[in-house]
Amino acid sequence: MREEAPRAVTIICRALQEQIDRGLLPSGSKLPAERRLSELFDTTRITLREALGQLEAQGLVYREERRGWFVSPTRVAYNPLVRTHFHAMVAEQGRVPATEVLSARLMPASAQICQVLELPALSSVYQVCRARRIDGRLVLYVEHYLNPAYFPGILDFDLTRSLTDLYASEYGIHYGRVRFDMVPTALHAEAAASLKVAPGSPALRITRVNRDQHGRIIDCDLEFWRHDAIHVSVEVPE
Known part of the structure; x- marks a missing residue:
């Protein structure tokens, strides 16, 4: 499990970044709920949140309290x-x-x-x-x-x-x-x-x-x- 979690984080990050880069997840759009994303990537909420946190640190996505995750607009x-x-x-x-x-x-x-x-x-x-x-x-x-x-x-x-x-x-x-x-x-x-x-x-x-x-x-x-x-x-x- 210790080896699988980091690999899952990398896979999620790459997949979401590719969707953003190709415009399939456009600027300002809302990401699916964490539960839906967890099911999609067949992973835990903890692993998913780690991946989203890494993307947030890169400025690709952001989270608003009680609203969810969004694709970051152009700076x-x-x-x-x-x-x-x-x-x-x-x-x-x-x-x-x-x-x-x-x-x-x-x-x-x-x-x-x-x-x-x-x-x-x-x-x-x-x-x-x-x-x-x-x-x-x-x-x-x-x-x-x-x-x-x-x-x-x-x-x-x-x-x-x-x-x-x-x-x-x-x-x-x-x-x-x-x-x-x-x-x-x-x-x-x-x-x-x-x-x-x-x-x-x-x-x-x-x-x-x-x-x-x-x-x-x-x-x-x-x-x-x-x-x-x-x-x-x-x-x-x-």
Whole structure:
């Protein structure tokens, strides 16, 4: 049995990957239930889940809580050197973006956020938490932290729209220099719940610290992307 299980996992992975590669299981389609797949491959649910877990780690399939397994859509390209925002980036690649506001409030800044935004101790910040979709699929949980001195009354606006556009149209503020930090991570409970996946699922965390056209640090974003949703692509000019 110890030798049979790894072989069965390999067979299942190859079979499903071939079906995906040939378009028989199209992007975004739902896989049959685990019981049906177990019967099809004449294996146990444990072995099947190990195979699906390997395919998930490769970004070929994904699981949503209480919904089942799906074929992963094509990743969107993410170029940090291009000045754009989520809705424009996604739409330019022929996909459909959507944003949902989960919460928006004035709150005490944590020590980390005070340090990042260069605020004094016991400062307040605007926190805006949003979930974002591509073609209806939840792919990104993001926490925005804004220095309230630069954005009075911003919570009264429609925060499903691009903050980049809102800053420019309502406050005359445009992004200047931006610092990016990217690290693989595991989703914390709130991010996982917002993306409808299990806590600890793999993700790419992108931290952006944004300055305006005057060089002032105005906000920072903590982005948590599903690991199979994007690929980072950068071409550095000569």
